[in-house]
Amino acid sequence: xxxxxxxxxxxxxxxxxxxxxxxxxxxxxxxxxxxxxxxxxxxxxxxxxxxxxxxxxxxxxxxxxxxxxxxxxxxxxxxxxxxxxxxxxxxxxxxxxxxxxxxxxxxxxxxxxxxxxxxxxxxxxxxxxxxxxxxxxxxxxxxxxxxxxxxxxxxxxxx
Numbered sequence: 001x002x003x004x005x006x007x008x009x010x011x012x013x014x015x016x017x018x019x020x021x022x023x024x025x026x027x028x029x030x031x032x033x034x035x036x037x038x039x040x041x042x043x044x045x046x047x048x049x050x051x052x053x054x055x056x057x058x059x060x061x062x063x064x065x066x067x068x069x070x071x072x073x074x075x076x077x078x079x080x081x082x083x084x085x086x087x088x089x090x091x092x093x094x095x096x097x098x099x100x101x102x103x104x105x106x107x108x109x110x111x112x113x114x115x116x117x118x119x120x121x122x123x124x125x126x127x128x129x130x131x132x133x134x135x136x137x138x139x140x141x142x143x144x145x146x147x148x149x150x151x152x153x154x155x156x157x158x159x
Contacts, residue, residue: 007102010034010080011135014104017044017057018082018142024049028142031057031081033065033074033098040077041065057081058089062096073097082139084111084132090119094126101130104139 010032017030021044033041043060047053058081065074078100079093085103090112093101103113112119113130120127 004037007080007131007134010039010078011082011102011104011139013039013042014080014082015135015138015142017042018139021045021057022142022146028146029057029081029083031061031079033061034078034080035065035069035074035076040068054088056086056089058085059092062092066096075099078102080134082135083107083143084113084115086110087112087117087119091124093128094119094124097126098128100128102134103130103132104134105136105143106132 013032014030017032018028019030021030022028026045026048028045030044031042032039041061041064043057043064045057046055046060058079061079062074065077066072074096075098077098079098080102082104084105084107085093085101086107087110101113106115108115110116114132120130
């Protein structure tokens, strides 16, 4: 029998996806989607690789989860994402009718759960429960290191 896993377990799986993005020189955000206590979808940012501004971790994972369940509705699923979703991704979770969202670190510039706006307070047709700041330090660390590296590369390029 498989034991019931907790939020930190699944957030660690999302962190592996974020590390994959980091290794691919993508903004390091990772996402997993869980149904019946098992991961049914994984995604990480692929904006640069696919040359697609919408290729965020959540969007990729939502598409996989919908295919895995043969449904556009994910009403028994929990989305785990390392960084607070942007408005596009948060609203995609509304449209997919997820049950719950769990995120790691807040995103002060674009976050749409607590930072710039709370998508659930916009009068949307579906709401879900949300829990933030799970493994916040670990999730924030990858982002900080990524942008520190980008600034260093820019300095070298610009002399």
